[in-house]
Amino acid sequence: MPTRPESWPPLSPGERSVAIEVLVHGPLSRSEIARRLGLSPGSLTRLTKPLIESRLLVEVPEAGGGPAGVRQGRPSRPLDVVADSRYFLGFKITQDMVYGVVTTLRSEIVARHDRALATHDPAEVVDVLAGMTAELSRGRPGVAGIGIGVGGLVEDRAVVGESPFLGWRGVPLAAPVEERTGLPVVVENDTAAFVEAETWFGAGRGLDRFVVLTIGAGVGYGLVLGGRRVPYAGDEDRGFGRHWILDPHGPLTPDGRRGSAVSLLTIPNMRYQVRAATGRDRTYEEILASAAAGEPMAARVVAEAGRALGTLVAQIANFVMPQKILLAGEGVGLMEVAGDVVAEAVRDNRHPRAAPVGLETRVSDFHDWARGAAVLAIQVLVLGAAPV
Numbered sequence: 001m002p003t004r005p006e007s008w009p010p011l012s013p014g015e016r017s018v019a020i021e022v023l024v025h026g027p028l029s030r031s032e033i034a035r036r037l038g039l040s041p042g043s044l045t046r047l048t049k050p051l052i053e054s055r056l057l058v059e060v061p062e063a064g065g066g067p068a069g070v071r072q073g074r075p076s077r078p079l080d081v082v083a084d085s086r087y088f089l090g091f092k093i094t095q096d097m098v099y100g101v102v103t104t105l106r107s108e109i110v111a112r113h114d115r116a117l118a119t120h121d122p123a124e125v126v127d128v129l130a131g132m133t134a135e136l137s138r139g140r141p142g143v144a145g146i147g148i149g150v151g152g153l154v155e156d157r158a159v160v161g162e163s164p165f166l167g168w169r170g171v172p173l174a175a176p177v178e179e180r181t182g183l184p185v186v187v188e189n190d191t192a193a194f195v196e197a198e199t200w201f202g203a204g205r206g207l208d209r210f211v212v213l214t215i216g217a218g219v220g221y222g223l224v225l226g227g228r229r230v231p232y233a234g235d236e237d238r239g240f241g242r243h244w245i246l247d248p249h250g251p252l253t254p255d256g257r258r259g260s261a262v263s264l265l266t267i268p269n270m271r272y273q274v275r276a277a278t279g280r281d282r283t284y285e286e287i288l289a290s291a292a293a294g295e296p297m298a299a300r301v302v303a304e305a306g307r308a309l310g311t312l313v314a315q316i317a318n319f320v321m322p323q324k325i326l327l328a329g330e331g332v333g334l335m336e337v338a339g340d341v342v343a344e345a346v347r348d349n350r351h352p353r354a355a356p357v358g359l360e361t362r363v364s365d366f367h368d369w370a371r372g373a374a375v376l377a378i379q380v381l382v383l384g385a386a387p388v
Helices: 013-025 030-037 041-053 122-137 174-181 190-201 261-265 267-278 284-292 296-320 334-348 366-382
Strands: 057-059 079-081 087-093 097-103 109-116 143-150 153-155 159-163 168-172 185-189 209-215 219-225 324-328 359-361
Touching (some): 013 030, 013 041, 030 041, 087 122, 109 122, 143 174, 143 190, 143 366, 267 296, 296 334
Parallel strands (some): 209 324, 324 359
Antiparallel strands (some): 097 109
């Protein structure tokens, strides 16, 4: 069982604001922090003192200072977080694997460890998580907490209310993992965790309006307004893609309504379409390669998916007007084969004079999702923040 480090004292709202500003945007000078938060010098001094004393923040030399030995007035001492003072574990649970990472306080991944899932029995999944925690914590006495990302509906950051991939309903997860590991645990919908990580430390950092769209085993969506993720009022990951109809005459698949984003874009349903038409079961990668080589059935399915993706991106841009849309997930290989089709569909569904859509494609793996879960642990367990 990992040794739990001495915890930081609870932060006041003012201290929390300073710590988050430095964590996300630092190192920052005191004058810059005061300007960003609208604080007087005296108030900032009062708020930063306990943060420095607890070694959550530290004074660092100013980057790009003058020549060594030459003093040009009073030296500036920006504030930064002590990134390696604590470590956090993040886990992403899929249908057949658990992916684990160790991150610093600034969400930098310093170690990875994965294990296969032989069963979805909750007790055995907890056994796997406890074993991975011991492995990832070895030699790291500063592990402060655990974040777990699960596809599905999560209640109170502790109970998996519904996860179709695991077949779970109302399964407590945080409490048994805490009992086995001795560490505080936060459980969250995996897309929500991924969005939080990208908002604080990734593609959405500093943006007011930002969207994350993921394609793979399912279709995920996250919206950030005013720099904060918008909650789904209890409907996280419950039907977004199944009910967003992109082509009412599109394919009917086992999962998702006819012509929905799920029917057209997800890996299982693209494989289903090819298998139903050819009698052959192919991997997603094989379908993309066949489409690129001009094989008619694969090319049709991939082209339909490309048009659906472009339509979806355009509709999101039309309604949300984001500064950036991040496209991620294990299905983004679609862009390599059908990128031109996607771009054409975006143009067809936007006003001719509309500003270009800021679409960024991220080739990511499940360790990025595990990192998102670790970021949730940083937000909730250390900073006391309450991401929506």
